[in-house]
Amino acid sequence: MRRIHVQNISVISIAVTIILSIACVAIFTQGRVQFETLQQATETYISCEKDAKQLQSGSDYLTEQVRMVVMTGDDQYIDNYFMEADETQRREQALEDLKGRFSGADAFNSLQQAMNESTELMQTEYYAMRLTCDANGKSDAVAKHPQLQAVEVSDADNALTYAEKVNKAQNLVSNSKYQAAKNVISSQTDQCVTEIIDATRTNQGQASAVFSDIYRKLEICVAAFAVLTLAMCVLIRRTIVRPLMDFSTSIKSGTLFPVKGAGELQILAETYNRVYEENEATQMLIKHRAEHDALTDLLNRGSYDKLLNLYVGTGADFALILVDVDTFKSVNDTFGHAEGDRILKRVATLLKTTFRSIDHICRIGGDEFAVIMVDMTSDLRYTIEEKTSAINEQLARPEDGMPKVSLSVGAAFADRPNPGESLFKDADQALYYTKEHGRNGCTFYGDKGTGAGADTQG
Numbered sequence: 187m188r189r190i191h192v193q194n195i196s197v198i199s200i201a202v203t204i205i206l207s208i209a210c211v212a213i214f215t216q217g218r219v220q221f222e223t224l225q226q227a228t229e230t231y232i233s234c235e236k237d238a239k240q241l242q243s244g245s246d247y248l249t250e251q252v253r254m255v256v257m258t259g260d261d262q263y264i265d266n267y268f269m270e271a272d273e274t275q276r277r278e279q280a281l282e283d284l285k286g287r288f289s290g291a292d293a294f295n296s297l298q299q300a301m302n303e304s305t306e307l308m309q310t311e312y313y314a315m316r317l318t319c320d321a322n323g324k325s326d327a328v329a330k331h332p333q334l335q336a337v338e339v340s341d342a343d344n345a346l347t348y349a350e351k352v353n354k355a356q357n358l359v360s361n362s363k364y365q366a367a368k369n370v371i372s373s374q375t376d377q378c379v380t381e382i383i384d385a386t387r388t389n390q391g392q393a394s395a396v397f398s399d400i401y402r403k404l405e406i407c408v409a410a411f412a413v414l415t416l417a418m419c420v421l422i423r424r425t426i427v428r429p430l431m432d433f434s435t436s437i438k439s440g441t442l443f444p445v446k447g448a449g450e451l452q453i454l455a456e457t458y459n460r461v462y463e464e465n466e467a468t469q470m471l472i473k474h475r476a477e478h479d480a481l482t483d484l485l486n487r488g489s490y491d492k493l494l495n496l497y498v499g500t501g502a503d504f505a506l507i508l509v510d511v512d513t514f515k516s517v518n519d520t521f522g523h524a525e526g527d528r529i530l531k532r533v534a535t536l537l538k539t540t541f542r543s544i545d546h547i548c549r550i551g552g553d554e555f556a557v558i559m560v561d562m563t564s565d566l567r568y569t570i571e572e573k574t575s576a577i578n579e580q581l582a583r584p585e586d587g588m589p590k591v592s593l594s595v596g597a598a599f600a601d602r603p604n605p606g607e608s609l610f611k612d613a614d615q616a617l618y619y620t621k622e623h624g625r626n627g628c629t630f631y632g633d634k635g636t637g638a639g640a641d642t643q644g
Contacts, residue, residue, distance in 0.1 A: 189448070189449030189452060190421075190425050190448055190449060191448055191449040191450060193450070195418075195421060195422065195425065195426075195448070198418070199418060202414050202418065206407065206410070206411050206414070209407050210404075210407060213400055213403045213404060213407065214400075216399075216400065217399075217400040228386065231382045231383060231386040233283070233284070233287055234284060234287075234293050234297075234378060234379065234382040235379050235382070236280075237280040237281070237283050237284040237297065237378075238280070238297060238300075238375040238376075238378045238379050239375070240276050240277070240279070240280035241276070241277045241280040241281060241297060241300055241301060241304070241375060242300075242371065242372065242375045243276060244270060244274075244275075244276035244277035244280070244304075245277060245300075245304045245307075245368075245371050247270050247276075248267060248270055248271060248304075248308070248311065249311075249359070249368065251263045251264075251266045251267040251270070252267055252311040252314060252315060252359050253356075253359050253360065255267065255314070255315050255318055256314050256315070256317075256318050256352065256355040256356045256358075256359055257356065259318055259319075259321070259322040259324070259352075261324060261327045264315060264319075264327050264330075264331065264334075265330075267311075267315070268331050268333070271308070271333075277301055277304060278301075280297070281297060281298065281301050284297055291381075292381045293378045293379075293381045293382045294378075296374045296375070296377040296378040296381065297374065297375065297378045299374045300370075300371045300374035300375050300378070303367055303370050303371050303374065304371050306367070307364070307367045307368070307371075310358055310359065310364060310367075311358075311359060312333050312334060312336075312337050313337055313339075313355075313358060314355040314356075314358040314359045315334060315355070316328065316334050316337040316339060317339065317343060317351045317352075317354060317355040317358075318351070318352060318355045319334065320339060320344070320351060321348045321351035321352050321355070322348075424447075425447050425448040425451075426447060426448055426451065428446075428447065429444070429446050429447025429448070429451045429455075430447075430451070432444050432446065433451075433455070442458075442459045442462060442463075443455035443458050443459055445459075476488075477489045479548075479549040481527060481530060481531065481549070482530055482531055482533075482534035482549050483534070484534050484537075484538070484547050484548055484549045484555070485546060485547065485548040485549070486548065486549065486550075487548070487549075487550045487551070489546075489548060490546070490548035490550050490556055490558075493546050493548075493558055494506065494558060494609070494610070497558060497560075497600070498600075498609060501600075502560070502561075502600065503560075503561060503562060503563045503599075503600055503601055504558060504559060504560050504561065504562050504599075504600050505557075505558075505559040505562040505570065505597050505598070505599045505600070506556065506557075506558060506559075506597065506598050506600075506609050506610065506613045507556065507557040507558075507559060507570060507595060507596075507597045507613065508554070508555075508556055508595070508596045508597070508610075508613045508614055508616075508617045509533075509537070509554070509555040509556065509557065509593050509594070509595050509617075510553060510554055510555075510593065510594045510617060510621065511529065511530070511533060511553040511591055511592075511593060512591060512592045512593065512594055512621070512625040512626060513591070513625075514526065514529070514552070514553035514591070517529060517589050517591060520589075521589055525588070525589065528588055529588060529589070529591055530549075530553065532581070532585070532588065533555065533577075533581070533591075533593065534547070534549065534555070536577045536580055536581070537555060537557065537577070540573045540576055540577055541557055541559065541573060542559075544560055544561075545557055545558065545559045545560060546558040546560070562599065563599060563601050564599040564601055564602060564630075564632075567597070567599070567630055570595070570597055570628060570630075571628050574593065574595045574627070574628040575628075577593060578592050578593055578626055578627075581593065592625060592626035593626070594617060594620040594621045594625045594626065594627065595617065595620060595627065595628040595629070596613050596614060596615065596616030596617025596618065596619065596620055596628075596629050596630075596631070597613055597616055597628065597629070597630050597631065598612035598613035598616060598630070598631035598632075599630075599631075602631055602632055603632060604632070604637060606631070606637070612631040612636075613631060615631060615636050615637075616629040616630055616631040616633070616636050617629070619633070619635050619636050623635075
């Protein structure tokens with residue numbers, strides 16, 4: 187089967203794109219001016235209508251709150267009123283936004299008049315709220331708002347009874363004069379919207395004829411583009427997308443690539459499969475060498491550090507066991523380094539066979555070993571003593587002329603009482619005690635002579 191190459195698909199795609207792009211550019215150039223005019227007119231209308239509604243909404247909210255004040259005398263409505271007037275300021279924001287877009291236009295002038303009327307109406311609202319506060323003895327509410335403090339209540343109104351003050355306050359924000367002012371605000375905001383609608387319709391009418399012609403041409407271009415694009419999409423999906431998705435699945439599952447798709451992808455799959463097979467064994471070897479000690483095949487110091495930090499950070503129950511080969515330097519000097527290496531391998535083998543497969547056995551220095559014994563608490567310390575004794579018994583019976591050696595062990599538990607500076611230092615202190623008191627044994631942090639405050643210097 188003949189291979190389809192991405193390069194050929196790319197050339198076809200570019201050619202089709204250029205042809206359709208030229209056609210679209212010619213069509214859009216023809217209608218650009220009309221489109222921009224229509225777009226600007228639409229945006230102008232939307233912005234103006236939004237600002238007008240926002241100013242109307244802000245004014246209506248103030249009316250709603252002041253009427254609630256005079257009806258209930260509740261301080262919360264006074265706070266809501268001044269929150270809108272002094273902080274939220276929807277009316278001011280709406281006017282400022284419109285000013286930035288249409289300063290000097292009829293629409294802006296209408297909205298400015300609505301704002302002026304709303305501002306003037308606020309004086310009546312201040313007076314009504316002040317009367318309500320005085321009637322209810324809410325001097326603290328007046329003290330919170332400078333606008334209410336500045337209201338001068340007439341002597342006649344001061345002389346009114348509670349019911350008369352409340353009645354007058356309610357009348358101020360609901361009488362025909364107040365409602366007439368509200369009607370003026372609504373009328374001016376409606377006028378603002380009407381003026382912008384008229385301008386928008388004029389601009390839209392001029393652009394309508396041009397857009398009708400553009401639409402017909404675009405129908406033809408879109409139909410051609412849809413047919414060509416569909417064909418191209420089917421081809422790309424079969425030769426590029428689906429093979430790439432299969433490649434991605436193979437990468438995630440760690441399997442070979444299927445040899446399919448465009449010619450370049452088939453070559454890529456064949457090359458990847460060959461390299462994958464050649465390098466799989468090499469990568470496993472490299473990873474093993476990076477994590478293990480070359481002599482003993484135990485985990486190395488780097489792996490030990492990572493594991494210890496991981497377990498310390500999780501708060502899990504475990505024990506850290508530090509192991510030294512007793513008088514190893516003397517054995518090395520007497521029998522030679524080759525014999526010393528045999529001893530280290532022997533110790534490593536015994537550690538691996540004695541401890542569990544879930545435990546982490548590491549060589550962290552020359553003759554220094556460490557065991558991270560998982561799921562281990564201090565009440566199970568006897569298991570470590572038994573394992574240490576078993577290993578030392580076998581080391582006391584050397585094989586193939588190997589010299590006798592023994593192990594000194596120090597251990598500390600994650601759940602130990604009165605921990606010292608760190609788990610490692612606590613285990614090291616226990617190991618030091620073993621080495622200073624006869625070697626060939628095991629000491630736990632917290633035993634006599636170890637623990638917080640113990641002297642670790644010889």
